[in-house]
Amino acid sequence: xxxxxxxxxxxxxxxxxxxxxxxxxxxxxxxxxxxxxxxxxxxxxxxxxxxxxxxxxxxxxxxxxxxxxxxxxxxxxxxxxxxxxxxxxxxxxxxxxxxxxxxxxxxxxxxxxxxxxxxxxxxxxxxxxxxxxxxxxxxxxxxxxxxxxxxxxxxxxxxxxxxxxxxxxxxxxxxxxxxxxxxxxxxxxxxxxxxxxxxxxxxxxxxxxxxxxxxxxxxxxxxxxxxxxxxxxxxxxxxxxxxxxxxxxxxxxxxxxxxxxxxxxxxxxxxxxxxxxxxxxxxxxxxxxxxxxxxxxxxxx
Amino acid sequence: xxxxxxxxxxxxxxxxxxxxxxxxxxxxxxxxxxxxxxxxxxxxxxxxxxxxxxxxxxxxxxxxxxxxxxxxxxxxxxxxxxxxxxxxxxxxxxxxxxxxxxxxxxxxxxxxxxxxxxxxxxxxxxxxxxxxxxxxxxxxxxxxxxxxxxxxxxxxxxxxxxxxxxxxxxxxxxxxxxxxxxxxxxxxxxxxxxxxxxxxxxxxxxxxxxxxxxxxxxxxxxxxxxxxxxxxxxxxxxxxxxxxxxxxxxxxxxxxxxxxxxxxxxxxxxxxxxxxxxxxxxxxxxxxxxxxxxxxxxxxxxxxxxxxxxxxxxxxxxxxxxxxxxxxxxxxxxxxxxxxxxxxxxxxxxxxxxxxxxxxxxxxx
Numbered sequence: 001x002x003x004x005x006x007x008x009x010x011x012x013x014x015x016x017x018x019x020x021x022x023x024x025x026x027x028x029x030x031x032x033x034x035x036x037x038x039x040x041x042x043x044x045x046x047x048x049x050x051x052x053x054x055x056x057x058x059x060x061x062x063x064x065x066x067x068x069x070x071x072x073x074x075x076x077x078x079x080x081x082x083x084x085x086x087x088x089x090x091x092x093x094x095x096x097x098x099x100x101x102x103x104x105x106x107x108x109x110x111x112x113x114x115x116x117x118x119x120x121x122x123x124x125x126x127x128x129x130x131x132x133x134x135x136x137x138x139x140x141x142x143x144x145x146x147x148x149x150x151x152x153x154x155x156x157x158x159x160x161x162x163x164x165x166x167x168x169x170x171x172x173x174x175x176x177x178x179x180x181x182x183x184x185x186x187x188x189x190x191x192x193x194x195x196x197x198x199x200x201x202x203x204x205x206x207x208x209x210x211x212x213x214x215x216x217x218x219x220x221x222x223x224x225x226x227x228x229x230x231x232x233x234x235x236x237x238x239x240x241x242x243x244x245x246x247x248x249x250x251x252x253x254x255x256x257x258x259x260x261x262x263x264x265x266x267x268x269x270x271x272x273x274x275x276x277x278x279x280x281x282x283x284x285x286x287x288x289x290x291x292x293x294x295x296x297x298x299x300x301x
Numbered sequence: 302x303x304x305x306x307x308x309x310x311x312x313x314x315x316x317x318x319x320x321x322x323x324x325x326x327x328x329x330x331x332x333x334x335x336x337x338x339x340x341x342x343x344x345x346x347x348x349x350x351x352x353x354x355x356x357x358x359x360x361x362x363x364x365x366x367x368x369x370x371x372x373x374x375x376x377x378x379x380x381x382x383x384x385x386x387x388x389x390x391x392x393x394x395x396x397x398x399x400x401x402x403x404x405x406x407x408x409x410x411x412x413x414x415x416x417x418x419x420x421x422x423x424x425x426x427x428x429x430x431x432x433x434x435x436x437x438x439x440x441x442x443x444x445x446x447x448x449x450x451x452x453x454x455x456x457x458x459x460x461x462x463x464x465x466x467x468x469x470x471x472x473x474x475x476x477x478x479x480x481x482x483x484x485x486x487x488x489x490x491x492x493x494x495x496x497x498x499x500x501x502x503x504x505x506x507x508x509x510x511x512x513x514x515x516x517x518x519x520x521x522x523x524x525x526x527x528x529x530x531x532x533x534x535x536x537x538x539x540x541x542x543x544x545x546x547x548x549x550x551x552x553x554x555x556x557x558x559x560x561x562x563x564x565x566x567x568x569x570x571x572x573x574x575x576x577x578x579x580x581x582x583x584x585x586x587x588x589x590x591x592x593x594x595x596x597x598x599x600x601x602x603x604x605x606x607x608x609x610x611x612x613x614x615x616x617x618x619x620x621x622x623x624x625x626x627x628x629x630x631x632x633x634x635x636x637x638x639x640x641x642x643x644x645x646x647x648x649x650x651x652x653x654x655x656x657x658x659x660x661x662x663x664x665x666x
Contacts, residue, residue: 200359201392203379205406206457215405219396 050272059268067273077257077274084254085281087168088237091175095232096225098176099183103224106184107191119188122181130178134245137174141165141246166248174242179235183228190224191217226293233289234282254278307334309371310461310493311356316365318351318517325351326362327517333495333510335370335460338487340496340504343514344540349497352514353463356495358382370460385454386463389470391446393438393453399425400434402449406457424452427486444475455490464496468503480506501541505529513537529590533578535665538588545594545634547627549587549664561664563587565627565634566607569659576664585666591637593661596623596653598644603656609634611651621646625653 053062071077106118125133140146141164148160164170194217202212240255247253254274261271311333318326326348333339341349354360355367358379367374369383385406394402404421412420425431428448433441441449447467454462464483468476484507487494498504504511505525512522521528521537532538535546549563559571566587597603612633613624621640624633636655640646647653 195390195392197388197390197392198394200357200379201386201388201394202405204357204359204384204386205453206380206409207406208378208380215408216394 046272046275048272049268050276052269054267054269067269068277070270071273071277080252080257081254081274081278081281083168083252084237084278087171087175087243087251087253088233090168090172091179091236092229092233094172094176095179095183096187096228099180099228100187100221100225102180103184103187103191107188119185122184125177125181131241133178134174134242137170137177138165138246141170141173165246166251168247168251170246170248171243171251171253174246175236175239178242179232182231186227186231187221187224190221190227194220223293226289230286230289234286237282238278307336309333310335310337310369311495312366312368313352314366314368316352316355316367317363318348318355318360319363325517326355329365329517329519331512331519331522333461333493335493336491338484338494338496338507338509340498340508340511341514342498342501342504342511342540345499347514348517349499349514350465353386353465353495353497356382356461357384357386357463383460384463385457385459385461386465387447387450387454387467389465389467391450391467391470393441393446393449395438397438398434399430399436399438399441399449402438403434403452403456405453420456424456427455427489428452429482443470444479447471447479451486455486455492459492461493461495464494466497466499468498469500476503483507505541513540515540531574531577531663532588534581535583535586535588538663538665543591543635544588544663545591546586546588546665547630547634549585551585551664551666559664561585561587561662563662565609565630566605566657566662569605569662571659571662571664575660575662576666578665580666585664588663588665589657589661591622591635594634594636594655594657596625596636596638596647597656601654601656603654605657605659607655607657609653609655611647611649611653614646614649616646623647623653625655627655 049059050067051063051065053060053064053066071081102122106115106122110118128136138145142148143160143162143165145165147164148157151157152160164173198216198220199212202216203209207215237253238255239253240259243251243253243256247256258271258275258278261267261274265271309332313329313331316326316329317324329348329352341352343349351360355362356369356374358374358377358381374382394405397405400418400421403424404417407417407420421434422431425434428451430445430448430452433445438446438449447470450467467483468479471479480503483494483496496504496507505528508525510522510524511528513520513528515536521533523531528537528541532541532544535544538544538546547563547565549561551559551561552568553560557570558573559576560568561571562568595603597606607627609625609627611623612626615622615624619640621638623636623638625636626633638644
């Protein structure tokens with residue numbers, strides 16, 4: 001009887017544990033299901049499509065690599081892909097280079113009780129939607145826009161500048177502005193974590209302020225810089241709205257190309273192959289940066 | 302070479318420092334000699350770290366002058382000063398290895414690689430970290446980090462090594478061990494060491510001379526023994542060790558000395574050197590250290606005796622601290638007794654005969 005009671009307790013304990021685990025699964029299950037349905041399933045569909053053959057009005061279920069061959073060898077697709085990479089790299093470089101001084105200023109030269117106010121001010125561009133901000137740049141950079149009418153009013157130029165809108169430059173300017181806060185915050189956090197006595201130590205050991213920055217501040221801020229690079233690079237390479245609105249014909253990027261294949265040309269398999277190719281490239285670039293970050297993170301406190 | 306014969310390494314000339322309205326350093330005038338182990342001792346907020354940082358070049362002074370080896374340091378940035386510092390947090394660069402940390406300051410010397418490796422190795426050896434050069438800085442213990450900080454500073458052969466509470470983060474055992482190692486190291490390299498500490502025992506153990514600071518001023522600057530035996534003010538006496546204070550009255554002062562009547566002890570004749578401090582205007586007090594008086598056994602006799610009642614007994618193993626209320630006084634005094642073989646620990650409430658000596662008394666007025 002006694003051992004039976006113990007066994008009963010045992011199973012009840014086991015059941016309790018199982019039910020707790022079940023609760024955990026239940027809690028994870030809902031978002032997991034959501035993620036699978038809305039992320040995994042479409043992704044799987046696109047990957048599947050990319051290996052199928054395009055018929056005229058339907059998709060023929062023939063397995064093929066032809067779409068990938070087309071995506072990687074066709075001059076047009078390749079040039080758009082390269083341009084996307086180049087634009088994303090340029091946007092990332094411009095954004096991070098401009099974000100670093102801002103983050104540095106807020107971290108090192110703003111009084112501690114004012115820092116949150118400054119960060120709040122930095123988020124002001126987010127108060128309007130992304131689309132409206134892109135349109136605003138159209139107004140600023142346009143033929144009769146703020147820049148041109150301003151410069152003409154001042155008599156600096158005689159006719160409107162045309163190289164500032166509907167091309168790659170406009171895409172870079174607009175995207176760099178849109179992603180600036182995303183780049184500032186990780187760098188700011190990395191700079192905040194730097195023990196200020198390390199900078200004094202750098203100077204104490206004979207280095208000037210500039211050299212201390214190069215040898216101490218910058219290496220210690222690198223995890224933040226790399227996080228910024230990833231945060232800016234990944235979304236900009238696939239950006240659709242900005243090139244569509246301010247890029248003009250020569251500013252088209254890969255997302256516009258995919259849209260073209262899907263909605264205008266109705267070529268799902270080729271569109272999917274381009275999309276998967278773009279994702280692979282982003283994955284490779286991200287992995288390279290993650291590896292770099294691991295190197296810089298080798299000495300966490 | 303005696304300490305007095307050594308040349309001056311650092312000179313403060315009426316140094317003032319303001320942070321806004323706050324007067325952090327109030328006219329510091331002092332000299333630190335070459336090769337000396339000098340300590341700045343005081344409670345937190347007394348300005349000792351600020352004073353150290355004016356030497357390093359991290360704080361600009363508001364007025365006065367800081368001279369290092371005869372050169373006025375005004376306008377000389379930290380990286381151009383012949384000083385190196387061991388920071389309280391050690392400030393070990395987390396992204397570098399131990400060897401890279403130690404060799405950090407040698408970049409500007411542009412040494413060949415073998416020479417650099419050799420000197421880093423020597424520095425590590427000197428602080429007892431041989432073979433740890435390749436280790437990542439974050440994989441070090443507190444004591445090891447401190448040694449890296451020491452090696453990193455000493456490898457540059459500075460004229461002055463500044464130590465900002467370097468031992469405060471270590472546990473007691475480690476701290477005592479490092480105290481001895483630092484003294485040995487200082488003797489070995491012969492560099493002027495300036496230590497900031499709030500630990501009076503640490504300062505007494507390690508220093509050739511100590512400046513005791515309160516509220517931005519140097520209250521007394523002397524060697525450890527003078528500081529302990531002849532403090533110039535009650536504040537210094539209280540900060541360094543324990544001192545008993547009895548209110549007193551000066552009866553006569555002439556060439557023979559000072560005749561004093563202290564409460565509970567009676568009349569005594571003191572030498573003029575036993576009143577080292579200037580008049581403070583807060584009344585006259587006679588003070589003596591707990592170990593300079595003794596509770597007498599039955600049958601023991603002493604030249605000077607006083608009677609009292611034991612108020613409190615604190616047993617420390619090797620020592621017992623007795624709080625004794627002398628007859629005719631209000632506040633108890635403390636007497637420390639070594640627990641030598643055969644001596645019983647007395648009980649609270651017991652009567653005690655106290656032997657004391659006028660030579661141990663310091664007069665504050």
